[in-house]
Amino acid sequence: MLYSAVIEYALNLCLYYKGIIFMKVLVPIKRVVDYNVKVRAKSDESGVDLANVKMAINPFCEIAVEEAVRLQEEGKASEVIAVSIGTEASQEQLRTALALGADKAILVQTEVEVEPLGVAKLLKAVVEKENPDLIILGKQAIDDDANQTGQMLAALLNYPQGTFASEIELKDGGIEVTREVDGGLQTVSLSLPAIVTTDLRLNEPRYASLPNIMKAKKKPLDVITTEDLNVDVMPRLNTLKVSPPPERASGVIVETVDELVDKLKNEAKVIT
């Protein structure tokens, strides 16, 4: 163990002097309901019914993995580590990340449903252990749509952040992030270590091929617990109820434009 660490250090040093960037990328990923699934609220309104539902890697997280793997393929990153926080079942999604090209995976196993702040605190602890130069997260998870973890992590670590990235480029020892903002694109330049969150257009993730699925089984996947990281993840929010959106009422066919205008004015009250 120590021996291999020394070799790795020496190797790093050699590459460093050769001018090759040696960047470690951490990619946090979340297990969520597959985006194709039509979710149903439980009848007691306590949450979404997850029984027998297909689960998958959150699409934005998948984009994050793809981006990290591309950096590695371009020789700009040396190691890609995927990390997930969740139940044992999240190993499935970590294996997907490994099959897509991540080198190793860490599962922070917990039975509690961890909220964004808890996730950010756990990730901070992982960052302090792994010392990545770049952390790429999805901008949000499609289950709770919170869009908070990346920003909270940046604040906790006091790292610069480039959120909603549609393009990233390593430049002058830092990273340039093109962000999708209202009405256009904004480019920010961050020094490393930095946090990037992905938008939909950053890339189109590849399929994990059969050989890579097989290879992924042999890659390391470490399991630790929230206690190992000494982080309190007790929820601070209280979900009152989860209910489906109201069913769309069926439309009516109007006979004339006048009738339409009348209805828009007097029934829908959207024009005056």
Added chain:
Amino acid sequence: MNFDLSEDQIVFQNLAKEFAAKELAPFAAKWDSESYFPKEVIEKAGELGFCSLYVPEEDGGMNLGRLDASIIIEQLSTGCTSTTAFITIHNMALWMLSKFGKEKLKKEWCPSLSSGKKLASYCLTESGAGSDAASIKTTAKKTNDGYIINGSKSFISGSGETDCLILMARTGKEGAGGISCFLIPANSKGIDYGKKEEKMGWKNQPTRIVNLTEVKVPKDNLIGEEGQGFKIAMQGLDGGRINIATCSIGTAQAALSSAQQYMNEREQFGKKIGEFQALQFKLADMTTELVAARHFVRLAANKVDNNHPEATTYSAMAKRFATDVGFNVCNEALQIFGGYGYIQEYPLERYVRDVRVHQILEGTNEIMRMIIGRRMMMEDATNLVQ
């Protein structure tokens, strides 16, 4: 005994399902109507490993079992029956080369065939030798440094677009024992391809007559030994039949899903047609038979994986049953769609056209019954089905 898929199989299944939904299903109708053979998509499938499913790793393959392969093929065929069926023929032909070919020939061909960069056709049938395949007339005459091949093959899937032919020809006496198997580069001098057959289904892949006149092949292109060709061809078909049966299952599943959805949408007599018990019963039968057929196919695949002595009989039973059920399910799904099932706006008529041929090729279902029947007439045969 465990009927659940393994963790790996679930991952394979998900991959194939996603590939089918994104790369095959959206284009299948267009490929059908334009008779377009999507080689670039097959190559993409190859990059993921789908062109060499049960070929060993040293030949560039995925080294999966037939059951794993069936699980993958089923998902692919939900996207495009015809493209998937061709991929399975390629898998079968490549497996024959990989299993029985000589090292030199394998080195030359296996890597590019395994990756799907090159494609293979399986050439057994002739105009006068269909079900009676052991009566083929194409000859391979031995010379000092190889063979000279003369004859004509009919109904060759993919031909004209593929890169090599895995071809059965007669090197010796009449009957099965005089047949040998060869790899012939598709562009060899003396090969002449007929016109694309106009078919009922499988329209997106070419089917042609292949004429061979004084085609020279080196002696290393002999696969297996002289006289082993028929055995090799039949061993290929044991797996091939499972694959074709699987293509019927996947397509039938797609048809079933469409029909179920339609029953929840279409209204007649003031209610959803799914509320009519007659249609619910139809759906119940379709589902029951489809599930039975799927598990029969998986059982047969398992027998081939385990080199079970009755693997051939099980493959024949599964092929017969699953291709009949597959056709009936697609046909009933079409019926549920009424007139809309008959027009090309919906995929039902294509499903019916595409799976129909599975009852005919890789041995007709009558020939399957013949294989099963012969075996069942042997003295100890009832033990077979316990």
